[in-house]
Every structure is written in structure tokens, then in C-alpha cells.
Amino acid sequence: MLEILLYIQTGLCVFCLYRIIRGPTIADRMVGLDIFGILVVGICAIVAILTERPYILDVGIAWIILSFIGTITLAKYLENKKLNE
Amino acid sequence: MSADENYTGLSYTKLNIMRYLALFITSFIFWLLLTWSVEPGSVVVGLAVAGITTFFFGKYYFKNVAKFIQLxxxxxxxxxxxxxxxxxxxxxxxxxxxxxxxxxxxxxxxxxxxxxxxxxxxxxxxxxxxxxxxxxxxxxxxxxxxxxxxxxxxxxxxxxxxxxxxxxxxxxxxxxxx
Amino acid sequence: MADIIIILSTLLIAIGILFNIFGCVGLLRLPDVYNRLQSATKCVTLGTCSILLGVLVRYGFASIGIKALVAIPLLFFTATVAAHALAKASYRFGIKLGEKSVHDDYKDEDYDVS
Known part of the structure; x- marks a missing residue:
């Protein structure tokens, strides 16, 4: 049962990848990337149950923080740009 | 900081020390929750990390830490x-x-x-x-x-x-x- | 008893993944950046929190369960703040609201102070 759920959760990443590849503007791509980061945390949690290794949740926590820093950096970069640059 | 913010009656120096102390306690509790062990080595590392965090980020913490003890x-x-x-x-x-x-x-x-x-x-x-x-x-x-x-x-x-x-x-x- | 706990935790994980599916479908279907951000942030954050709660239910208050519990508030704060930053940045970048929009108060604000 848990394996099937893991496959579904991994398949959801394809939706985000579609948005990252096809997104009409840069902001769409960044939204896709942000959501991708949160989905990976869910994958980490399910894998931690399946393999019974608690340290994989540490990877998830670190992933939350790194994804947050990445998104904030990209947003700050985008904020000081204009469409015609 | 305006004057009316300091409604606790404490001086600013005291409030400043309490602020650093509050951040230290918060980050140490966070460390204990993450590691969930009270072995001496882990606790010592936690104290060191909480100290470093307090040293660098203490000035960004809440201005008025007296709110923590109002139940x-x-x-x-x-x-x-x-x-x-x-x-x-x-x-x-x-x-x-x-x-x-x-x-x-x-x-x-x-x-x-x-x-x-x-x-x-x-x-x-x-x-x-x-x-x-x-x-x-x-x-x-x-x-x-x-x-x-x-x-x-x-x-x-x-x-x-x-x-x-x-x-x-x-x-x-x-x-x-x- | 152990079976009930495992079933309950699997149920919580399944509910979380259902919410994740709604969020990702919203990411595909909705018309502009702000609406996509809206559906995706809400649904995916609560879905992932539900998955982490499933981990907590399964292992109780042991090391791994507490880690999942700590991750939940962390996820809430980071996801919401990232959503604010993205919305503000994309507005200041110059992306307009979609065609269906009916109201825009932010446009006359003198925000260009940097």
C-alpha cells in the first residue's frame, strides 16, 4: 500500500516539472520549483517509513530550509529585475 | 524603539540580556527536540550551537521578551x-x-x-x-x-x-x- | 492495536497525497501565477503536513515521530513566507493579473521605493 502511495507522490513531481518546463514566465517556473521542494519532503517522510531509517527525515528537514532559502534568493533576484532586462 | 513599548518596567539593558537568553533557550529546546537524546556529547554540541546562534542572530529576536511569561x-x-x-x-x-x-x-x-x-x-x-x-x-x-x-x-x-x-x-x- | 495504528497512519498519508493531487492539478489548470501559487501553496503544504502526521502516528513520540512533529511548524512558516515573497516578486517583476481579474488595488500603490 505504502509503495503505491510513494509512486503516486513521485508522479506528482511530473506535474511540477511540466510547469517548470512549459511555464510561460519565470515566475511560473519558480512556483513549480517551490512546490517541487515541498513534495520532496513528503517523499522523504514516506521513504523513512519504508526503509525504517529515521535519518532520512533529517534530510527532509534540511530540504525544507534549503528550498526556502533558494526560493527567497530567487524572489529577491527577480524583484530587482524588470521584464525588458 | 519608542518609549511606550517598554511597559514591563525593566531597563533596556536588562531587557536586552533577557532577549539573548530567550533566544538561547528557544534554540536549545529546538536542538533537544531534533536530537531527542540527553547524552552528554549531544548536549554539549547543542549548547555550543545555541551559543553561536545567539551570538549572530540575537539582535533580530523579539524586542519584548516579557511576552513569553504572560500565561x-x-x-x-x-x-x-x-x-x-x-x-x-x-x-x-x-x-x-x-x-x-x-x-x-x-x-x-x-x-x-x-x-x-x-x-x-x-x-x-x-x-x-x-x-x-x-x-x-x-x-x-x-x-x-x-x-x-x-x-x-x-x-x-x-x-x-x-x-x-x-x-x-x-x-x-x-x-x-x- | 498495532494494526489499527498502521491503518490510521496509512490513511493519513493517503489523505495527504489526495490533497497534494488537488494542489498539483491546480498548478496545471489555473490561469495565472497568483492563482497557481494560491492553490499549490495551500494544498501541498497541508498535504505534506498530513503525511508527517502519519509518520508521527505510526511511531509515537519516539525520535522519528518528534522529528516529524518539529518539521510541521517549520514547513508552515517557510511555505507561507516563500509564497509571499514569490507573489510580491512576480508583481514587481511586472507580471499582470490574469484576464479574469476584476479588481486591483495594488496597481496604484507607490511601491517602487528601492
Whole structure:
């Protein structure tokens, strides 16, 4: 049962990848990337149950923080740009 | 910092030391929760890391740490937590309805909502609450207004939408953080 | 008893993944950046929190369960703040609201102070 759920959760990443590849503007791509980061945390949690290794949740926590820093950096970069640059 | 912020009767030096101490205790508790062991080695490393954190980021912590020991704030916080979780679940079904409906009943726009909260942390918490509740996402705070992107604008009257967007939380957040 | 706990935790994980599916469908279907951000942030954050709660239910208050419990508030704060930053940045970048929009108060604000 848990394996099937893991496959579904991994398949959801394809939706985000579609948005990252096809997104009409840069902001769409960044939204896709942000959501991708949160989905990976869910994958980490399910894998931690399946393999019974608690340290994989540490990877998830670190992933939350790194994804947050990445998104904030990209947003700050985008904020000081204009469409015609 | 204005003078009326310091309502505790303590001098600023004392308040400053308490601020660093509060950050130290908070980060050490966070470390203990993460490692969940009281072995001497782990505790020593935790104390060192909490010290480094306090040294670098102490000046960004709350201005008025005396709020931590006012117990009625915790009482309101628990009530607020349940309301918040209920609103979150409602928000998800709202989004699910709008997304799965074939015609997508959306009418988006950005509205301006006036704020009555004063302290920065309370404002940040209000923005977070607005983001997690049905149909709204906070975009920016300029002076005393918060700009909210709303997925389905149901009324054009400012008083009415202020009550709908922030009225649910503002009283509680005022009691907890302000 | 152990079976009930495992079934309950699997149920919580399944509910979380259902919410994640709604969020990702919203990411595909909705018309502009702000609406996508809205559906995706809300649904995916609560869905992932539900998955982490499933981990907590399964292992109780042991090391791994506490880690999942700590991750929940962390996820809430980071996801919401990232959503604010993205919305503000994309507005200042110059992306307009979609065609269906009916109201825009932010446009006359003198935000260009940097």
C-alpha cells in the first residue's frame, strides 16, 4: 500500500516539472520549483517509513530550509529585475 | 524603539540580556527536540550551537521578551490553533472545489485591507494566517495596509471584505502577540 | 492495536497525497501565477503536513515521530513566507493579473521605493 502511495507522490513531481518546463514566465517556473521542494519532503517522510531509517527525515528537514532559502534568493533576484532586462 | 513599548518596567539593558537568553533557550529546546537524546556529547554540541546562534542572530529576536511569561497568551494561542486548523481544512476543500469544477468559478483580484495590529511579529503572523485560509494570499504590507490576492471576490464593499479576510483572526492575534 | 495504528497512519498519508493531487492539478489548470501559487501553496503544504502526521502516528513520540512533529511548524512558516515573497516578486517583476481579474488595488500603490 505504502509503495503505491510513494509512486503516486513521485508522479506528482511530473506535474511540477511540466510547469517548470512549459511555464510561460519565470515566475511560473519558480512556483513549480517551490512546490517541487515541498513534495520532496513528503517523499522523504514516506521513504523513512519504508526503509525504517529515521535519518532520512533529517534530510527532509534540511530540504525544507534549503528550498526556502533558494526560493527567497530567487524572489529577491527577480524583484530587482524588470521584464525588458 | 519608542518609549511606550517598554511597559514591563525593566531597563533596556536588562531587557536586552533577557532577549539573548530567550533566544538561547528557544534554540536549545529546538536542538533537544531534533536530537531527542540527553547524552552528554549531544548536549554539549547543542549548547555550543545555541551559543553561536545567539551570538549572530540575537539582535533580530523579539524586542519584548516579557511576552513569553504572560500565561494568558498561551491560553488564547491554543484556541487560535484549533480555529486555524479548521480554517486550513476548509481552505483545502475550497481549493479542491474550484480546481475540479469544469468551469473553474474564479474571480481573482487584489484588495487592500487596513490593519490594526502594530508589532511586526503580529503582522507577520496575520499574513501567514491569511495565506493559509480559504481563497486569500497576502502579497505585501505597505504602511498600515495589507494587500491580499483573493481568488473569488464576493463583495466590492471595503468594510465587508475586511471583515471576511482578516476579521476572523485579528482579535485573537491581538490578544496573543500584540 | 498495532494494526489499527498502521491503518490510521496509512490513511493519513493517503489523505495527504489526495490533497497534494488537488494542489498539483491546480498548478496545471489555473490561469495565472497568483492563482497557481494560491492553490499549490495551500494544498501541498497541508498535504505534506498530513503525511508527517502519519509518520508521527505510526511511531509515537519516539525520535522519528518528534522529528516529524518539529518539521510541521517549520514547513508552515517557510511555505507561507516563500509564497509571499514569490507573489510580491512576480508583481514587481511586472507580471499582470490574469484576464479574469476584476479588481486591483495594488496597481496604484507607490511601491517602487528601492
Amino acid at each position: 494568558h497568551r498561551y491560553y488564547w494561542f491554543i484556541i487560535y490553533l484549533f480555529i486555524f486548523i479548521w480554517e486550513c481544512i476548509k481552505a483545502n476543500f475550497d481549493v479542491a472545489y474550484r480546481v475540479l469544477h469544469p468551469k473553474m468559478p474564479i474571480k481573482p483580484g487584489i484588495v487592500r485591507v487596513p490593519l490594526t495590529l502594530k508589532s511586526p511579529f503580529a503582522r507577520a503572523m496575520l499574513a501567514n494566517s491569511i495565506t493559509m485560509t480559504p481563497g486569500t494570499i497576502a502579497v505585501d504590507i505597505v504602511k498600515d495596509n495589507i494587500y491580499v490576492h483573493w481568488i473569488y471576490i464576493s463583495s466590492e464593499d471595503p468594510v465587508e471584505y475586511t471583515a471576511k479576510v482578516s476579521g476572523r483572526f485579528e482579535d485573537y492575534i491581538k490578544k496573543i502577540f500584540d
